[in-house]
Amino acid sequence: MLTIWGRLNSHNVKKIAWIAQEIGLPHQRIDMGGKFGFTGQYLAMNPNRLIPTIDDDGFVLWESNAILRYLAARHAPHLWPDDPKQRGRADRWMDWQFQFADAQRDAFLGLVRHKPDRRDADAISRSAAAAAGLMHILDAELARQPWLTGANFGIADVPMGVYAYTYFTIPIERPDLPNLAHWYARLTARPGFAAQVMIPLS
Numbered sequence: 001m002l003t004i005w006g007r008l009n010s011h012n013v014k015k016i017a018w019i020a021q022e023i024g025l026p027h028q029r030i031d032m033g034g035k036f037g038f039t040g041q042y043l044a045m046n047p048n049r050l051i052p053t054i055d056d057d058g059f060v061l062w063e064s065n066a067i068l069r070y071l072a073a074r075h076a077p078h079l080w081p082d083d084p085k086q087r088g089r090a091d092r093w094m095d096w097q098f099q100f101a102d103a104q105r106d107a108f109l110g111l112v113r114h115k116p117d118r119r120d121a122d123a124i125s126r127s128a129a130a131a132a133g134l135m136h137i138l139d140a141e142l143a144r145q146p147w148l149t150g151a152n153f154g155i156a157d158v159p160m161g162v163y164a165y166t167y168f169t170i171p172i173e174r175p176d177l178p179n180l181a182h183w184y185a186r187l188t189a190r191p192g193f194a195a196q197v198m199i200p201l202s
């Protein structure tokens, strides 16, 4: 039995809850972090004071993208390309997500997490523009192949899929990027994405 620790309104926890549903892995999720705080037992597993952490039949792991790779390798190898070049190209988008998250952070915090009187409009608009700028790069990749993993959906679609939900949900200006929009529409049709990712942001 897989256990996932972490509140579901966390980008990094959503990745794991979504992939568990994609794989069809029976699992339980225990709220942790944010308003739930951290227990001593949790911090003994993950001293970073961050979520998510998993326990898969006694194997404990943290770092969301490492967890995605582990779960695919153990339970769903078809979701992670075997060929080293295809894998490298897919993995790149998983790591690139952290660059995107940095760019979108101020817009997300300002528009979702902060109260209106704490909003920094300049920081929000700089962040929104930076996020939109990076989406041009993703759009170009999605013009070459249907999924970030390659010909088929896989774990490389998950990190940016989660951040794309935020990008398409917060009230910011978005350029017209048809390949990105088409990929995102196909994600929203996946039951795991709809159930685990498309939840209220706050």
Ligand SMILES: N[C@@H](CCC(=O)N[C@@H](CS)C(=O)NCC(=O)O)C(=O)O
Pocket (backbone or CB within 6 Å): 010, 011, 012, 013, 032, 033, 034, 035, 049, 050, 051, 052, 062, 063, 064, 065
């Ligand atoms: N690199 C880590 C980052 C984890 C992280 O920053 N998690 C955030 C939530 S998305 C967190 O734990 N924030 C503190 C909290 O929720 O209390 C990963 O990918 O797992």
